[in-house]
Every structure is written in C-alpha cells, then in structure tokens.
Amino acid sequence: MADMILTEKNLVSRHSMLELAEHWLIAISGLILFLSGMFELPMSNRYYISSVPGLAWSADFITSLYIHYFAAIIFIAAGLFHLVYHGIRGENGMIPQKGDMAASVTIIKSLFGFGKEPPMHKYLPEQRLAYVGMVFIMAMLIISGMIKTYKNIYAQDMSLTVVLMATWIHNIFFVLFFLAFLAHMAAIALRPNWPMVRGIFTGFVRLDYARHRHSLWIADIEKVDLAQVAEAPEIVLPAIEAEPLPELQTTLLTHIEGEPTKINDETTKQQEISED
Amino acid sequence: MNDQKIAKMGRRSFLQITAGAAALVGVSLPRNAQADSNSQLSTIIDLSLCDGCADRETPACVSSCKTINKDKIPKVVDKIPEPWPRKTIEDWSKKKEVTNRLTPYNFIYIHKAEIETAGRKQIIFVPRRCMHCDNPACATICPFSANHKMKNGAVVIDQNLCFGGAKCKTVCPWEIPQRQSGVGVYLHVLPNLMGNGVMYKCDLCDDRLKEGKLPGCVEACPRKAMIIGPKKDMEKLALERARQINGFIYGKAQNGGTATLYVSPVSFDLINKSIQKKPGQPDMKQEVVRRMAGTDNPAKAVLIAPVLGLVAAGAFGWFARRKEMVKKEGNNNG
Numbered sequence: 210m211a212d213m214i215l216t217e218k219n220l221v222s223r224h225s226m227l228e229l230a231e232h233w234l235i236a237i238s239g240l241i242l243f244l245s246g247m248f249e250l251p252m253s254n255r256y257y258i259s260s261v262p263g264l265a266w267s268a269d270f271i272t273s274l275y276i277h278y279f280a281a282i283i284f285i286a287a288g289l290f291h292l293v294y295h296g297i298r299g300e301n302g303m304i305p306q307k308g309d310m311a312a313s314v315t316i317i318k319s320l321f322g323f324g325k326e327p328p329m330h331k332y333l334p335e336q337r338l339a340y341v342g343m344v345f346i347m348a349m350l351i352i353s354g355m356i357k358t359y360k361n362i363y364a365q366d367m368s369l370t371v372v373l374m375a376t377w378i379h380n381i382f383f384v385l386f387f388l389a390f391l392a393h394m395a396a397i398a399l400r401p402n403w404p405m406v407r408g409i410f411t412g413f414v415r416l417d418y419a420r421h422r423h424s425l426w427i428a429d430i431e432k433v434d435l436a437q438v439a440e441a442p443e444i445v446l447p448a449i450e451a452e453p454l455p456e457l458q459t460t461l462l463t464h465i466e467g468e469p470t471k472i473n474d475e476t477t478k479q480q481e482i483s484e485d
Numbered sequence: 486m487n488d489q490k491i492a493k494m495g496r497r498s499f500l501q502i503t504a505g506a507a508a509l510v511g512v513s514l515p516r517n518a519q520a521d522s523n524s525q526l527s528t529i530i531d532l533s534l535c536d537g538c539a540d541r542e543t544p545a546c547v548s549s550c551k552t553i554n555k556d557k558i559p560k561v562v563d564k565i566p567e568p569w570p571r572k573t574i575e576d577w578s579k580k581k582e583v584t585n586r587l588t589p590y591n592f593i594y595i596h597k598a599e600i601e602t603a604g605r606k607q608i609i610f611v612p613r614r615c616m617h618c619d620n621p622a623c624a625t626i627c628p629f630s631a632n633h634k635m636k637n638g639a640v641v642i643d644q645n646l647c648f649g650g651a652k653c654k655t656v657c658p659w660e661i662p663q664r665q666s667g668v669g670v671y672l673h674v675l676p677n678l679m680g681n682g683v684m685y686k687c688d689l690c691d692d693r694l695k696e697g698k699l700p701g702c703v704e705a706c707p708r709k710a711m712i713i714g715p716k717k718d719m720e721k722l723a724l725e726r727a728r729q730i731n732g733f734i735y736g737k738a739q740n741g742g743t744a745t746l747y748v749s750p751v752s753f754d755l756i757n758k759s760i761q762k763k764p765g766q767p768d769m770k771q772e773v774v775r776r777m778a779g780t781d782n783p784a785k786a787v788l789i790a791p792v793l794g795l796v797a798a799g800a801f802g803w804f805a806r807r808k809e810m811v812k813k814e815g816n817n818n819g
Contacts, residue, residue, distance in 0.1 A: 227801065249628055250628050250652075251628075251650030251652040251655070252650075254571070255568065255570070255650075256570060257570060270652060271622075271656070271776045271777060271779070271780065274626065275780055275783060278780060279783055281787045282786050282790045282793075283790075284790075285787065285790035285791055285794065286790045286791070286793040286794040286797065287794065288794065289790075289791050289794030289795060290794040290797050290801075292798075293794065293795055293798035293799070293802075294802055298805065354787075355788060358784045358787045358788060359788060360625065361625045361626070361777070361780070361781075361784055362784045362785060365619075365621065365624065365625055365634045366525075366634045366635060366636050369630075369633050372630045375630075376629060377630075380628070380629070
C-alpha cells in the first residue's frame, strides 16, 4: 500500500495491514521461540520456574520443543514472506544507504541534546542498519535451527562437525537475538521515537510529527500525489482549483463541535515552521 | 584413517562375532554381514547365558568396563561449587567402588532378578547399561551437542563440552546418564549459576571400536553372553535365538528401537516386576514410548516453512500487482 496523508485526521499511513501482520507474526513467534528456547536449557527446574503455578510445563523439554517448532513455522514463513514480497515489489526503504553510519551517529548524538537531527526519510538511518542486523541474526538462527531440526528427524548420526557448528551458531545468535530485542526496546523507550510506536500498532503516525522529523518522506509522498494529479488532470484539477489546499482547509475550517482541536493547532504551527 | 580402522574392526570382530553367534544359535551369519560392519552396530545380551559371574567378586563385564574407564573422569575439585538456587551436588568421587548401580564411575551393573514361574524359582542376571537408542533424545536435544550418536550407533558424551545440566538424564526413559559435579567446563564459566558437572554413561567403547577392538564388556564376558555386530544381522540373530529358546526380546521396539537387544527365556514383564526402580537402577517396562516421535510432524512443517513463505509472497505479490494494474487501467479509462 502506498503511504497516504490524511490531513483532516493529522495522520499519515506508515505501515499497511500486511506489514503490521508481518511485524507482529515475527515479533510474537520470535518471543515464543526465545522463551521456549530458554526452556530447552535445563533451567526451569533448577531455577524453580516450574514451581510457579501454571508454569509446571516449562520443565518438560518435549513440550517446549513442540512450542518451539510451532513458533518456528510462523517465524520462518513470515520472515521469508517479508523478504521476498517486499523484494519483488522493490520496496527497499529499509535497506541501508550510503552515509547511514555517519547519520546514525549524528542522530544518536542529537537524542542526547548534542546537535540537530538531519531531515529524514520514512526510516531513520539507524533503523535501516538495525534492520539489516536483525535480518542477519534471524537468518543465522533459521539456517542453524533447520539443520538441527533435520538432524532430529532424519539424521541423528549427522556429522558431528556440522551438528556442533549448527548448535553453536544457534546458541550464539540466540544471545545476539536477545540483545537486538533489548536494543529495539531501548529505541522505543527514547522520547523522540515515541510517536512512531503508534505506527506499529495502528499503521498510522501523526502528520505533524512526520512533517517535523521525516520531512523527506512526506516530501516523497506529496511528490507522488502531485504526479498522480498530473497524470489525470481532467478529473482532479478542477476539484483542486475549486477548493483551498488541504492544509489550509484543515487549518482554517476543521472544528470539532465548533472548537478548533489541539491537534490542528499543532498542525498549523508545524506548517508554519515548514513554510518558513 | 578412522574408516580404515573401523573396516579393520569389522573384519576382526566379525570373526569373533560369528564364532559367538554360531555358538549361540548354531547358525552362521549371512555372508554379507562383513560388508555391512562399517554401518550401525548392535549388541545382543543373551540372558539365558549370563550367570552374573557368580564365581567372581565382580562380574567380568563390570570389572572390564571399570578398568577401561578408570582414568576417564578428571580429578574432582576440592571444593565443589554450590549450584544456585537448587543446591543439588552429586559427588561419586569417594564412592568409586560402587558396582550395584549406574554411577559416573560405573557404566554397567548386573541386576539379579528372582522370578517365580509355575511354582519354580528362577534367577536371571541382567547386565544394565545405556541402550544406545536408534533415535536418542538424550543426544538430539542436548543444548550443546555434547552428546551425539555416531555412525556406528554409539551414543557418546563429550565430557569436554558437557555442562552437566542432566537434560539427557531427564529425557532418557531409563535415566541412564549419571552426573559427577565438580568437573568439566562449567567450572570455567559460571559454576554457581550454570551447569553442575558432567554426565557420564557407557559409550559402547567407541574409541576401542575405532581401533578395531571390541567393547570391554563384550570382550570380557566369559560366557559369550554379549555379542556385537552389524545391526541387521544382530536383529536377525536375536529373533532366531528368541525363537530357539521360546524366549523374549527387549530393546527392539522400546523407545523407537535401540542398538541393544536383550534375549531372555522369561518375559520382561516378570523381570520388570523383580526390579524396584531406584536412582541408577532402571526398570525394564515394556511400554517405552519415544516421546520425541510426536514432534516429528511439526519438525517436518518447520522444514517446509520456507516454501510456505515463498508461495505466500508470490501469491500476495501477484494480487498486489494485479490490483495496481486494474487501478491504473481504471484511471486511464475514466
């Protein structure tokens, strides 16, 4: 789905329903894999986790294995779907670009009050770098996990070297996956990123936030909108000529029960800033 | 190099196996047995022949095993770290002489089964050790792959990789592996928080097999009650022997199949009734389900999950493109 500005609601669509489904399927199955993977270590009984009411099952390695396999089916299928679907559609906004490393440093410094953030695209440079890191971690977990799975069903006497490599890759990337998850949570905890959180739940972020922080993204959307308008002038142009620009309309005319909304006030300010 | 050694073992042991087998059942092994000896091995333990070495202080198989493995476990640290929060420490280093159960220092013991059938008392001696399962959960789900099934069927724990979490013991239907605390790699990581020693059990004398020798217990048995050979031949032989003595087999079906086939003149139900299951003294119940078998189908689904993802991506991609084309055509026509 192409990103869309809903000026009246002060929103801009950031993720389609499909993207939300991909994210949450991978996130939830990933967390289940993490927990059931932890329970594949002999820790539940030792740490009395199995004594907690409702968690007795966690000491049973075979139960955890069932859970691990079911979650892995979703994790692998959704992960591959994501890569291939967006790959064939040429949606590469999360692929790192030249200069992302330096830009990430500038942004991280600005989060702590040093310097100013540069204008940004839909995804932040550090988001793009983190994305590639996570893809790599997931890929290693999936490949090593599948070798282990194949061994469990078909080849218990598989070459010990291969089994050891798969096992240690799986264990090391299991730790890296957890660290990457912590980093993901830490990024959400940073105040400037808060407005993006609603995006991953609803698919939309506030337009004033997007204009302020992701000005290059909004400019792209508006460029596309204008191009579409130019492609079909006989229908759209008269409507545009007959009415004020959407932003102006929002600023001047949108009221809820006769009173201007606070959001619209903010929108107005943002627009003034950007016009300056 | 190893392959050559195994092949050598195949030829040498084949002769001993054949001699033992011929004595056992009065038939010779099929001719192709020698060619198969590089593949998975199996042992037969004939309970009609084992007399528990009544004339010896320690049964020959037990004492041979102890001699071969006497230096296997490194010196246990003086002060074994106390695990946290569950404070279980298992230290057998001062009870190395125990031979009536499985311990980290004793990988085989003899169970004496006193059985009464039709008013007649009978004593059966049952050597007990790791069964070397065909699909050993203890090995396949070891979190560090410290436990592995070798090509020859031996299930072997690498004491340099084992953390002693005892997961292998928990998933083993006979709870065979035994822990020695205060040794192993865990001492160098987080000894109080992670791991608790090393798990030990029979490894079918894998090193000896690779050198072309027989497992210690098989070699030492004065009654030739134990023999080892290619799995298919051993299964055939066990069936033949059971038929000959109108007896019973244990280990072929249990836990999805094992590389240890007990042949007995009395039923294993009766033998099992004579066993009081205790730590280090496993029972012999007939019904031993391989619990991991249930996970095979979900595991197969894991292996085809990438195809699911690819097909779904292709289908969604096609629909999305088609939707865009229809929209574009609509715009052009409208």
